[in-house]
Amino acid sequence: MNEQSEAVVAEQPAPIAAASSPAVETKTAGEPILQAKNVDLFYGAAQALWDVSLSAEAGKVSALMGRNGVGKTSFLRAVVGEQPISGGSILFDGKPLGRMAPHDRARLGIAYVPQGRDIFPLLTVKENLETGFAPLKRADRTIPSDIFDLFPVLDSMLRRRGGDLSGGQQQQLAIARALVTRPRLLVLDEPTEGIQPSIIKDIGRAIEYLRDKGTIAILLVEQYFDFVHELADTFAVLDRGHVVASGTREDLDPEKVRRHLTV
Numbered sequence: 069m070n071e072q073s074e075a076v077v078a079e080q081p082a083p084i085a086a087a088s089s090p091a092v093e094t095k096t097a098g099e100p101i102l103q104a105k106n107v108d109l110f111y112g113a114a115q116a117l118w119d120v121s122l123s124a125e126a127g128k129v130s131a132l133m134g135r136n137g138v139g140k141t142s143f144l145r146a147v148v149g150e151q152p153i154s155g156g157s158i159l160f161d162g163k164p165l166g167r168m169a170p171h172d173r174a175r176l177g178i179a180y181v182p183q184g185r186d187i188f189p190l191l192t193v194k195e196n197l198e199t200g201f202a203p204l205k206r207a208d209r210t211i212p213s214d215i216f217d218l219f220p221v222l223d224s225m226l227r228r229r230g231g232d233l234s235g236g237q238q239q240q241l242a243i244a245r246a247l248v249t250r251p252r253l254l255v256l257d258e259p260t261e262g263i264q265p266s267i268i269k270d271i272g273r274a275i276e277y278l279r280d281k282g283t284i285a286i287l288l289v290e291q292y293f294d295f296v297h298e299l300a301d302t303f304a305v306l307d308r309g310h311v312v313a314s315g316t317r318e319d320l321d322p323e324k325v326r327r328h329l330t331v
């Protein structure tokens with residue numbers, strides 16, 4: 069692969085106008101919504117990602133695994149536009165994202181649930197959900213009702229402040245807020261981290277429900293192997309910025325993957 073030519077492609081942002089109605093666009097299960105090709109990423113002189121390729125399809129969960137510090141969050145930040153790439157390209161619906169800003173990627177339908185969740189502690193649950201309206205056209209600014217079917221606890225806590233919720237409830241709120249944006253690509257960074265087992269199950273069920281809708285691609289970063297093993301359709305394992313294993317669920321060799329997850 070000619071990395072130089074891929075890097076040139078990466079400089080050409082996709083036209084915003086072509087992608088302004090995420091709510092009405094649909095995608096058949098099986099076509100890649102996201103394609104990252106040969107991505108290199110640097111922090112100053114330090115390279116964090118080398119030649120990383122990965123795709124995410126509608127109706128599927130694509131998992132990215134690896135231990136702390138191997139580059140998982142860096143990759144997600146590149147996808148959502150928070151960190152520029154130096155080589156390779158990231159395509160959404162076949163169009164290179166280039167240096168498109170995060171808010172424009174959100175308008176395209178890319179929603180990010182970061183590690184640490186970034187809930188607004190002084191805003192109520194309802195107000196936190198409404199921050200998800202930002203990339204939507206006025207007519208679409210409603211909270212989809214299935215969010216409360218997925219996370220009933222949020223319905224009963226709409227007037228509570230985000231900061232008063234437990235860690236697990238905040239994680240559910242962060243996912244719900246991402247869903248308010250009607251994403252076509254949902255990017256989740258370690259949603260099980262520090263969460264109690266019963267809520268991990270709820271989050272797993274929510275991800276299954278979203279996958280089974282068939283229109284959303286889910287990119288899931290995780291270190292919790294059993295969670296990934298149950299949910300993922302495809303996986304990639306990162307080690308020091310390199311993809312060291314990848315394939316479908318059937319290809320997944322639990323022992324090999326576990327070796328890459330233990331310190």
Ligand SMILES: Nc1ncnc2c1ncn2[C@@H]1O[C@H](COP(=O)(O)OP(=O)(O)OP(=O)(O)O)[C@@H](O)[C@H]1O
Pocket residue numbers: 111116134135136137138139140141142143183
């Ligand atoms: N803003 C930054 N400036 C400089 N180096 C960074 C920055 N963010 C991450 N790094 C470095 O890049 C490498 C990859 O970090 P990254 O956070 O992507 O890994 P990770 O796999 O997501 O780890 P974790 O699970 O701990 O979040 C690490 O060596 C980290 O120290």
